[in-house]
Amino acid sequence: MWTYILRRALYSIPILLGVNLITFLLFFMVNTPDDMARIQLGAKHVTQADIHTWKEEKGYNKPLFVNTDQSGSAVLTDTIFYQKSIPLFQLDFGHSDSGRNINKDIAQRMWPSLALAIPSFIIALITNIVFAMWMVMLLGTKLERMSLIFTVALMSISGLFYIIIGQKIVAGMWHWFPVSGYQAGFESWRFVMLPVLIGVVAGLGAGVRWYRSIFLEEINKPYVNTARAKGLSEQQVLFKHVLKNAMIPILTGVVVVIPSLFMGSLIMESFFSIPGLGSYTIDAINSQDFAIVRAMVFLGSILYIVGLLLTDISYTWVDPRVKFK
Amino acid sequence: MTFIWLWTDFLLWVLFALSMFAVVKIRANELLRQKWQKIFAQPLALSAFIVFAFYILIGLSDSIHFRLDNNTTTYSVLDRMLLPALEAEEKTYSTPLNFEQFSKEYLDNGLRGRVHLNLPPAEITNASDNTKNILAISANALFYAVGIFLVFILFLEKFTPINTKNNRSAFVTIFALMFFCTWVALMMPNYHILGTDKAGIDVFYKAVKSIRTGMIFGLLTTLLALPPAIILGLMAGYFKGKTDDVIQYIYTTINAIPGILLIAALVLILQVYMDEHASDYASSLERSDLKLLLLCVILALTSWTGLCRLIRAETLKLSELEFVQAAKVFGVSNIKILFNHLMPNVMHLVLISIVLDFSGLVLIEAVLSYVGVGVDATTMSWGNMINAARLELSTDPVVWWPLASSFIFMFILVLSANLFADRVRQVFDPKGDDNA
Numbered sequence: 001m002w003t004y005i006l007r008r009a010l011y012s013i014p015i016l017l018g019v020n021l022i023t024f025l026l027f028f029m030v031n032t033p034d035d036m037a038r039i040q041l042g043a044k045h046v047t048q049a050d051i052h053t054w055k056e057e058k059g060y061n062k063p064l065f066v067n068t069d070q071s072g073s074a075v076l077t078d079t080i081f082y083q084k085s086i087p088l089f090q091l092d093f094g095h096s097d098s099g100r101n102i103n104k105d106i107a108q109r110m111w112p113s114l115a116l117a118i119p120s121f122i123i124a125l126i127t128n129i130v131f132a133m134w135m136v137m138l139l140g141t142k143l144e145r146m147s148l149i150f151t152v153a154l155m156s157i158s159g160l161f162y163i164i165i166g167q168k169i170v171a172g173m174w175h176w177f178p179v180s181g182y183q184a185g186f187e188s189w190r191f192v193m194l195p196v197l198i199g200v201v202a203g204l205g206a207g208v209r210w211y212r213s214i215f216l217e218e219i220n221k222p223y224v225n226t227a228r229a230k231g232l233s234e235q236q237v238l239f240k241h242v243l244k245n246a247m248i249p250i251l252t253g254v255v256v257v258i259p260s261l262f263m264g265s266l267i268m269e270s271f272f273s274i275p276g277l278g279s280y281t282i283d284a285i286n287s288q289d290f291a292i293v294r295a296m297v298f299l300g301s302i303l304y305i306v307g308l309l310l311t312d313i314s315y316t317w318v319d320p321r322v323k324f325k
Numbered sequence: 326m327t328f329i330w331l332w333t334d335f336l337l338w339v340l341f342a343l344s345m346f347a348v349v350k351i352r353a354n355e356l357l358r359q360k361w362q363k364i365f366a367q368p369l370a371l372s373a374f375i376v377f378a379f380y381i382l383i384g385l386s387d388s389i390h391f392r393l394d395n396n397t398t399t400y401s402v403l404d405r406m407l408l409p410a411l412e413a414e415e416k417t418y419s420t421p422l423n424f425e426q427f428s429k430e431y432l433d434n435g436l437r438g439r440v441h442l443n444l445p446p447a448e449i450t451n452a453s454d455n456t457k458n459i460l461a462i463s464a465n466a467l468f469y470a471v472g473i474f475l476v477f478i479l480f481l482e483k484f485t486p487i488n489t490k491n492n493r494s495a496f497v498t499i500f501a502l503m504f505f506c507t508w509v510a511l512m513m514p515n516y517h518i519l520g521t522d523k524a525g526i527d528v529f530y531k532a533v534k535s536i537r538t539g540m541i542f543g544l545l546t547t548l549l550a551l552p553p554a555i556i557l558g559l560m561a562g563y564f565k566g567k568t569d570d571v572i573q574y575i576y577t578t579i580n581a582i583p584g585i586l587l588i589a590a591l592v593l594i595l596q597v598y599m600d601e602h603a604s605d606y607a608s609s610l611e612r613s614d615l616k617l618l619l620l621c622v623i624l625a626l627t628s629w630t631g632l633c634r635l636i637r638a639e640t641l642k643l644s645e646l647e648f649v650q651a652a653k654v655f656g657v658s659n660i661k662i663l664f665n666h667l668m669p670n671v672m673h674l675v676l677i678s679i680v681l682d683f684s685g686l687v688l689i690e691a692v693l694s695y696v697g698v699g700v701d702a703t704t705m706s707w708g709n710m711i712n713a714a715r716l717e718l719s720t721d722p723v724v725w726w727p728l729a730s731s732f733i734f735m736f737i738l739v740l741s742a743n744l745f746a747d748r749v750r751q752v753f754d755p756k757g758d759d760n761a
Contacts, residue, residue, distance in 0.1 A: 014574065015574070015577055015578050015581055016581075018574065018575075018578035018581075019578055019581050019582055022578065022579075022582065023582070023590070026590055026591065026594060027590070027594070035597060035601070149369075149744075152740065152743045152744055152747060153740060155684075155743060156684065156736055156739040156740035156743050157732075157736055157739075158688050158691050158692075158707075158711075158732060158735055158736070158739075159688070159692065160691050160692065160695060160711055161732050161736075164711075164715060164718065164728070168718050172719075260583070263583065266585060266696060267692060267695065267696070281586065281589075282696060282697075285589050285593060285696065285697060285698065286697050288593060288597070290593075293586070293589065293590050293593065294590075296583075296586060297582055297583065297586050297587065297590060300582065300583035300586055301581040301582050301583070304580070304581045304582075304583065305581055
């Protein structure tokens with residue numbers, strides 16, 4: 001099993017290389033370092049000398065891929081690509097264009113993100129599965145058909161609507177929760193409750209339908225008929241057999257997103273002014289800080305790949321039939 | 326009068342021509358025709374489709390642009406239809422169907438009061454007169470709508486084999502749309518149907534104009550994503566081996582990059598690029614149009630991977646089947662096998678993904694605008710409307726109508742698309758639940 005995991009881990013290296021190459025091409029080829037300097041220094045009254053000093057400070061004063069002035073291996077290493085890529089693989093994100101230490105920011109902003117993302121994830125998972133099971137139990141009834149249409153309606157409402165209306169009514173008019181903001185430590189639950197609630201409701205339609213389709217696929221399999229023929233009650237069939245077997249497809253969809261919870265939610269965090277990684281990214285996008293956006297893209301990719309790896313591992317854990325080939 | 330063809334106009338009409346072509350093909354094919362009949366046999370799906378088609382019609386009418394000879398502004402056909410709302414210039418906010426402004430200010434006679442709006446008839450000066458007038462116009466509209474509807478029914482009975490006794494919900498939907506049209510047609514010269522926004526622009530006009538943007542997002546993106554998804558998916562599944570490895574590597578890598586961040590990064594880069602080459606565009610309309618198109622390209626770049634993976638898996642299964650093996654033995658070329666034998670058999674996946682993705686893409690437009698990487702600020706879109714109206718909710722008294730209008734217009738489009746998509750998936754996906 002360990003060799004299997006190791007091989008999967010090795011397989012992710014070329015993917016990370018690819019991600020790095022794509023992001024590098026995006027950020028450095030389309031906009032040359034000169035363009036970036038102009039953005040950061042302000043568009044007007046920038047002399048060539050200013051640009052030059054800025055580039056030198058940030059380490060952008062080298063050729064992109066091949067440095068013909070150097071000899072030996074330095075031809076490839078003394079370039080922006082090499083100098084900016086290697087630290088990323090060591091998880092050293094360096095400094096943002098405005099001079100902040102990105103690693104320090106991430107370490108600090110990770111906690112509010114997690115405080116929001118983990119409860120949202122767990123509560124949404126449970127609610128979605130419970131409602132989906134409930135709908136499967138009602139299969140074929142009028143109530144089921146009504147609730148199916150209801151989930152379509154829920155799904156058709158823009159997520160922004162839930163956020164804006166939730167914030168306005170629950171926090172603004174009823175004063176159940178603070179409208180926005182954050183406080184570290186134990187007090188954080190008061191600030192996190194409303195975004196969690198809204199996140200769960202906003203994802204309910206799509207989530208319930210997804211789990212429902214998984215359960216329906218299971219319920220048409222022969223073993224369910226066998227279980228029924230043995231005389232098991234419908235509850236026993238559903239909870240003991242269908243739910244257990246449905247865990248495999250559920251795991252594929254769920255485990256892969258767990259590491260990405262670190263990244264936080266762009267929309268939720270910025271609406272509720274939670275100082276997590278999501279709002280960090282949005283701020284970076286708005287201030288066109290390419291170093292931060294690049295770091296976050298890379299971090300997100302690593303977390304996704306870790307998610308894929310975890311999925312593979314969890315497979316072997318829930319389904320002994322999976323062979324390590 | 327000179328016609329002006331924007332890139333998105335052109336592509337939308339190409340898409341329209343393609344779908345007409347598909348309809349002709351479907352009618353010729355017995356099996357497909359039966360499937361589509363099964364789709365429309367569900368009243369809910371049929372009604373949803375009618376509403377959806379109505380939106381498309383509006384979007385298409387907004388995609389023919391022209392410039393009048395004595396004028397420098399570019400109009401679309403839709404603009405001309407909504408001309409009263411477009412040309413009535415108010416100063417600031419007014420609530421839906423109101424005759425005076427929302428906020429009080431000092432009038433010419435020195436007192437504080439509400440200014441009468443330009444568009445509503447001047448003789449209406451109090452709320453009860455206003456209500457009476459609105460009711461009278463509505464009754465008129467109902468009268469016309471019933472008339473048109475009866476003519477329509479008689480026409481169908483007389484000249485087509487359609488049985489008007491069945492499909493009741495479809496006809497209710499059609500009647501509702503007819504009433505909506507006549508009501509708008511009669512109301513618009515007299516009122517701002519959904520009020521006006523901060524700058525005094527008619528909210529109904531903005532919401533209707535946004536339909537085109539939403540449609541372009543939903544349809545064009547998928548259209549652009551189809552060629553790479555289909556071609557690479559088929560190739561990976563059919564050739565297997567090295568080809569498969571490379572294609573799998575490409576889409577896993579793209580998938581690994583968080584979607585919204587990749588989009589944001591691409592749009593940021595696009596913005597910088599367009600700002601620097603601002604002088605290349607003939608007009609701001611062309612510039613914002615190009616940005617819309619490029620945004621669709623960006624979304625397509627990030628969204629083709631899902632369909633590609635599905636097609637690959639399906640092709641892997643198909644290429645083991647006898648008809649493909651037989652074609653190989655007979656010496657049919659690889660290209661012919663791919664496009665004549667395999668492609669028709671994965672088209673149901675393509676169709677399902679087009680209809681399922683549509684609503685998600687319309688919704689994501691609003692999110693992108695909020696994040697600051699959406700369509701151009703001059704393009705009318707629900708995302709821009711929501712973004713602008715967000716702060717108005719915290720004013721007192723609350724300015725709710727711009728926000729509500731954009732959400733409702735978006736909701737109806739997405740709901741009808743979702744209901745229709747659901748039915749399409751049920752019929753075409755062999756794994757789909759069959760409780761219909």
